[in-house]
Amino acid sequence: MTFDQEMWYECKKEAGRTRANRFKIFGKEMCREAGTETHMPATIRDIRNKTGLSLATISKYLNGGNVLPRNRQLIEAAIEELHYEVNEIARGLVTNQTKLVGVMVYDIESLFVGNMLHYIGAELRRHGYGFLICDSFNDEEVEAQNLQFLLKKKVDGLLVIPVNISGKFMEPARKAGVPVVLLDRAFRDEEFDFVGIDNRMAAYRAVNVLIENGHERIAVITSDVEYSGIHRLEGYMEAMGDAGLSVRPEYRRLGKHSFELGYKNMKELLSLEERPTAVFLGNYETTLGGIMAVNESELSWPQDISIFGFDDLVMSRVLRPKIWIARQPMEQMCAKAVEILMERIGSRQTPEEQVIKVNFGIQLREGESIRRLEK
Amino acid sequence: MTFDQEMWYECKKEAGRTRANRFKIFGKEMCREAGTETHMPATIRDIRNKTGLSLATISKYLNGGNVLPRNRQLIEAAIEELHYEVNEIARGLVTNQTKLVGVMVYDIESLFVGNMLHYIGAELRRHGYGFLICDSFNDEEVEAQNLQFLLKKKVDGLLVIPVNISGKFMEPARKAGVPVVLLDRAFRDEEFDFVGIDNRMAAYRAVNVLIENGHERIAVITSDVEYSGIHRLEGYMEAMGDAGLSVRPEYRRLGKHSFELGYKNMKELLSLEERPTAVFLGNYETTLGGIMAVNESELSWPQDISIFGFDDLVMSRVLRPKIWIARQPMEQMCAKAVEILMERIGSRQTPEEQVIKVNFGIQLREGESIRRLEK
């Protein structure tokens, strides 16, 4: 008998004893005997004990593998009786998947974001995924910390509506091999899978509607802190340029994506000596603020001022006169983003090989907020 | 040599071989040798190999236990070099904690909810917790499914802003021993820890301000689908009753918590033959809709109609004339709710023994939206 063998023998005895002790103290034997209501959840081992099958077979069944009809029945009966549910934590440990997606948004208080989250959540659920939301509070540093946090939580993938214009901070995700899909806003400098709209084009088309209705003094209120806002501004400038219209500096109103931005700037525009005849509002919050400002003034649309807004959320369904809106297909965008992410997660194919970019078309929803000007 | 011993000896050899094989095929040896960039994250075992210490000691260090200064240095150096981070999934398996809280909200698109989520998220992060958000979409069935989903994900606790008035559907959480804290809305029939405000009192005080300013024809627009809305309606009724004022049926405007509710009903109120002189609006969305309706009409506040709103979100900071608002201390409420939940999670003390109810006081923020009526 070698030393090795003796050691192992000892260990085995030891193991037996220890295990028994543990069970007596903490295990479910006690819980069940004591009749406590909060019984520990059943495990695959309980099913083994009930059916006499092996763990491997039961696991195979759980994952859709083939088992004999007889055994299938046995297992299903046991599951039923024990109220067994697979422990996804344990499964995650071995499969290295958490069935969790991290969602980073620039500001969870934003209505636009709330709307997106709604669709994203529904879509992820269809795939059996949950989501861990991180609010970046419009702060680039917070956003970077959030990334670290989500990576530590071992999310399987990341859906990001970023605040940062630069994508450098996403490096850790790449290193960790966690797939990333950007929504609505792209980065200036880093390539990631992206789903959104062509913001330049959207703004161009919207402003063009104003121009076609004879407007020349067209103002813009939009955010210039994120990439899509900048693109919308560019679209506005381009449309004006193509129509041979000049843009007065006081008609270009930029700032931080918010209700206040629209409210304050609209007030100022309306009180200008030579006020614009039309205003293009670059996002939902700003549109809402702008409308509120017009409403509070003596003026009204479309008689005194024409309005073109962005993003079709609940308020625009009730406003009268109905306002013209550039509408992003948010639901489809979210579905597509989730689809791409699921694809990436499933295939483990790194995006380095090929970055996917999806730009949805927008829809211009007609309203009565534009007055036709005769020249 | 007994059979047992031989078995174990064989097993050991087997184990050695198998392990070596696995490593050759999947293990990090290969990854590292192949020079792949996406190296597997370091584990506690890598640290053992580098430091020569035992797993137990390293684990103890990671959990704040005492180790010799020399060993501490050794471990810290290894962690640094290997970029080690603890795998919370693995840890969760043995500690039976996920460091995740499930948050169920009636509608993630609601501004009020977005605001709450913002605070909740920040607070949970301070405690090292992440949160899994489930949107109930104002649907009682969805809410019940969400609960199942979160329980499967093994969240450590639950924070709920419910849509259901009855708490029966929360039974599974109780069975599973997962602590629950309700926020803003309580149940009619089931006791859970709760953080909110005294809605009846809040509405009572608000309506009283209108009464004190000489108003008698006071209308109310509020939601009656959730419990807090009902309480607010009761507060309104009580204030009217105590002042000896009668409430005309056409002044009681109830429906589903929404922007439209406020917008539509305010329009109707304003066009009544004998329109109210004041309106109490029972929640944020409704307030916003109501204001929009007044703004669109020929009328304005406080000259033609006095207004008292609920919940102080971004819009009310910019509206002029400033409106009177009943303000819930949302940030404190969220902090308290999280605090209670953490307490419950930490102590594993079931709420059956003692249910905690915290009602914060509200603050009436003065505005210029109420006209003083002389009798």
Added chain:
DNA sequence: ACTTTAGAGCGAACCGTTTCGCTCTAAAAA
């Protein structure tokens, strides 16, 4: 100098799954 004692270190079991590589059975092929 001798006995206590505090506490750091360690081996191995354990959490609840999946998966590898094998054996065994029974139907298909010969």
Added chain:
DNA sequence: TTTTTAGAGCGAAACGGTTCGCTCTAAAGT
């Protein structure tokens, strides 16, 4: 009837941590 072969079943290792109960060392107490 005998040989293949498909595929169901199984044992045990593995995932990456924590923890129990022990041993061992060195400082404190006598």
